[in-house]
Amino acid sequence: VNDRHLSTQYDVELSGVCARVLEMGGLVETQVAAAVRALVRLDQDLASEVLAAERRVNEMELEVDRELSSIIVRRQPAARDLRLLLAISRIGANLERAGDEAARMARIVTRQLAPRSSAPALPAPVDLGFEAGLATAQLRKALDAFARMAPQAALDVLTQDDRIDAEFEGLLRRLITYMMEDPRAISGSIDLVFAAKSIERIGDHAKNIAEGVIYIVEGTDVRHRPIAAPDPRTR
Amino acid sequence: VNDRHLSTQYDVELSGVCARVLEMGGLVETQVAAAVRALVRLDQDLASEVLAAERRVNEMELEVDRELSSIIVRRQPAARDLRLLLAISRIGANLERAGDEAARMARIVTRQLAPRSSAPALPAPVDLGFEAGLATAQLRKALDAFARMAPQAALDVLTQDDRIDAEFEGLLRRLITYMMEDPRAISGSIDLVFAAKSIERIGDHAKNIAEGVIYIVEGTDVRHRPIAAPDPRTR
Numbered sequence: 464v465n466d467r468h469l470s471t472q473y474d475v476e477l478s479g480v481c482a483r484v485l486e487m488g489g490l491v492e493t494q495v496a497a498a499v500r501a502l503v504r505l506d507q508d509l510a511s512e513v514l515a516a517e518r519r520v521n522e523m524e525l526e527v528d529r530e531l532s533s534i535i536v537r538r539q540p541a542a543r544d545l546r547l548l549l550a551i552s553r554i555g556a557n558l559e560r561a562g563d564e565a566a567r568m569a570r571i572v573t574r575q576l577a578p579r580s581s582a583p584a585l586p587a588p589v590d591l592g593f594e595a596g597l598a599t600a601q602l603r604k605a606l607d608a609f610a611r612m613a614p615q616a617a618l619d620v621l622t623q624d625d626r627i628d629a630e631f632e633g634l635l636r637r638l639i640t641y642m643m644e645d646p647r648a649i650s651g652s653i654d655l656v657f658a659a660k661s662i663e664r665i666g667d668h669a670k671n672i673a674e675g676v677i678y679i680v681e682g683t684d685v686r687h688r689p690i691a692a693p694d695p696r697t698r
Numbered sequence: 699v700n701d702r703h704l705s706t707q708y709d710v711e712l713s714g715v716c717a718r719v720l721e722m723g724g725l726v727e728t729q730v731a732a733a734v735r736a737l738v739r740l741d742q743d744l745a746s747e748v749l750a751a752e753r754r755v756n757e758m759e760l761e762v763d764r765e766l767s768s769i770i771v772r773r774q775p776a777a778r779d780l781r782l783l784l785a786i787s788r789i790g791a792n793l794e795r796a797g798d799e800a801a802r803m804a805r806i807v808t809r810q811l812a813p814r815s816s817a818p819a820l821p822a823p824v825d826l827g828f829e830a831g832l833a834t835a836q837l838r839k840a841l842d843a844f845a846r847m848a849p850q851a852a853l854d855v856l857t858q859d860d861r862i863d864a865e866f867e868g869l870l871r872r873l874i875t876y877m878m879e880d881p882r883a884i885s886g887s888i889d890l891v892f893a894a895k896s897i898e899r900i901g902d903h904a905k906n907i908a909e910g911v912i913y914i915v916e917g918t919d920v921r922h923r924p925i926a927a928p929d930p931r932t933r
Contacts (some may be wrong), residue, residue, distance in 0.1 A: 520722075525919060539774040544768055549787075591843055639888060643881045650874050656888065657895070684760060 473538055477547075479529045481609075484610050487523040488606040490516055491562045493597055495665055498568035499595040503657055505575055513569035520562035527555040545681035546682065550675045552608060556674070561602065563667040564661040569653045588652040589637050589655060594662045601627065601669035608673055613679045627666035632660045708773055712782075715765045716844070719790050722758040723841040725751055726797045727834055730900055733803040734830040737893055748804035754799035760908040762790040781917065785910045789844060792910070794835065795905040806815065806889045824872050824890060829865040829897045836904035843908055849915045851879055855908035862901035869894045 494516040501509035531548050534540075540548060601620055606615035640658055642649045671686075678684050719856040736744035766783050769775075775783060836855055843851035873891055877884045906921075913919050 521921070525921065528784075532777065532784065536775070536777045536780055540765065540771070542771045545723070549763075549767065552784075558790075565774065578896075637890070639885050642877065646878045646881050649877050653870070653874060653891065654893070654899055660892070660895075673734050680892065686756070 476530075476538075480527060480534070480551060482529065483523065483527055483557070484551060485606060485610055487520060487527065487555060487558050487690045488602070488609075490520055490523070491558045491565070492548055492564040494520065494562055495595065495599050495602065498565040499591055499658075499662070500573050501697075502575075502591065505572055507572060510569040510572035510592075513565055517562050517566040517569075517579050518606040520559055520685070524555050524559040526580055528552055539586045541581050543682075547679050550679045553557050553674045555581050557668040557671045564665050566669075567661050568658050571658055575651065575654060587657075589634050589641070591634070591655065592661060593663060594627060594634060596663040597627045597630060598662045598669065601666050602672075605669040605672040608676045608689055612676065617673035617676040617680075621670055621677075624666055624670045631659050633650055639657075708769075710807045711765075711769050711773075715786060717768070717794070718758065718762055718765065719786060720841060720845055722755060722762065723792050723837070723844075725755055725758070726793045726800070727837055727841075729755065729797055729800040730830065730834050730837065730897075734802040734826055734893075734897070736807050737810075737826065739809055740747040740807055742807060745804040745807035749798055752797050752801040752804075755794055758814060759790045763787055778917075781891050782914050785914045788912045789907050792903040796900045797904075799900050800897050803893050806893055810889060811885065819863060824869050824876070824894075826869070826890065826893055826897060828847060829862060832862045832865060833897045833900040833904065837907075840904040840907040840911070843911045847911065847913045847915050852908035852911040852915075856905055859901055859905045860891050862898055864900040866894050883885075893929060 497509055497516070500506065501513060517620045529550050535545065535548055538544070555602045601623065604616060608614070608620065618633050635656060638652050638659070642652050674686055678686075729748050732744055732751070733748045735741065736748060768788050770780065770783055771778070838854045839851060843849070843855065866904065870891060873887050873894070877887050909921055914920075
């Protein structure tokens with residue numbers, strides 16, 4: 464990850480756990496994209512794959528934490544290295560929670576496919592794909608910032624989170640209009656509201672991961688701090 | 699917290715950080731109850747207090763993490779003690795996220811009070827109070843299990859989470875029926891759907907805290923594991 468450590472073996476262990484987190488991140492990205500696809504197509508097989516991937520992601524989070532604990536106990540790190548190790552653990556936790564949101568979407572597919580009397584099936588006239596594309600792009604950028612330990616790239620993720628929020632608000636307004644026009648569609652559409660919300664939360668996890676990268680590199684805990692307006696040239 | 703440590707000074711530090719977590723937990727409990735009250739009464743002043751409390755909870759989480767890191771660096775704990783320290787950090791993180799959900803509810807009050815054309819004001823004919831009461835009770839029980847390091851009490855929290863889920867599902871069905879009967883109420887009711895969801899998630903955080911207690915005491919990581927059915931006599 465960086466070159467300030469004297470111990471080569473420590474570097475190897477650290478790279479190993481970072482590689483594991485990135486592998487976990489790749490799995491979550493795929494899982495999120497698959498969950499949205501399963502929802503749009505009401506594809507139960509794909510939804511089942513998403514749920515299987517969630518179990519794997521959960522296991523990987525536990526593995527990452529076990530490896531980090533093992534490093535801490537054996538290496539007895541100084542404050543700066545400990546900060547790095549704990550931030551990696553938090554990044555893993557955020558990936559796991561993003562995976563949870565994908566699983567929530569997958570469970571909506573099962574619910575939609577269950578026989579019901581009052582709710583027409585999807586699709587409603589809203590497209591979750593754009594919001595999902597923004598969220599997976601944010602996740603990818605945050606993981607890339609982590610892989611390169613690039614705080615500027617991480618800062619970009621923070622400043623772009625409001626695009627997902629705006630897209631969520633737009634989807635919500637369209638869904639409400641749709642429900643008002645056809646009250647029979649309410650029950651089915653509520654599930655889409657939850658799915659849109661899950662995608663927004665995946666964006667929040669990407670933001671948390673980006674905050675973790677900034678914390679690792681700059682030692683500044685930007686959790687719970689407002690972020691300055693972005694440089695307009697970078698938008 | 700327990701008596702297996704030889705170092706008295708370490709015990710004092712550990713008790714200090716646990717007390718801080720419990721103080722944080724008490725603040726979050728109050729915050730959740732106030733958020734629901736603010737929502738039911740559409741009380742903007744109370745909602746503002748909830749948002750102020752969220753900032754304090756966020757600060758306390760950072761303080762807890764700083765104290766834990768300082769203990770790890772100075773004490774160089776063995777695996778068992780490290781497990782305890784990291785589990786305490788996760789409990790703090792779950793309290794902070796429960797506080798986030800309370801803040802989400804408080805922001806709904808502001809939104810409901812903003813002038814709007816199409817949405818009738820609350821209250822809709824659903825009462826979030828029962829679900830909120832279940833969630834705050836779960837939070838209190840989980841914190842009590844933490845204070846006493848009582849795994850059986852923690853297990854009770856895990857087995858009772860499905861009561862909140864059932865109450866959430868019931869509220870959702872009633873809100874959908876209400877929206878179908880009066881489509882003008884959809885926009886306002888969606889906010890109640892989100893509030894009910896926030897309360898359900900607070901219950902999830904209580905569950906995560908209880909899992910942390912079991913992990914600390916028994917060394918068993920019950921994250922992501924299905925919990926056995928409860929003893930019927932304890933229900």
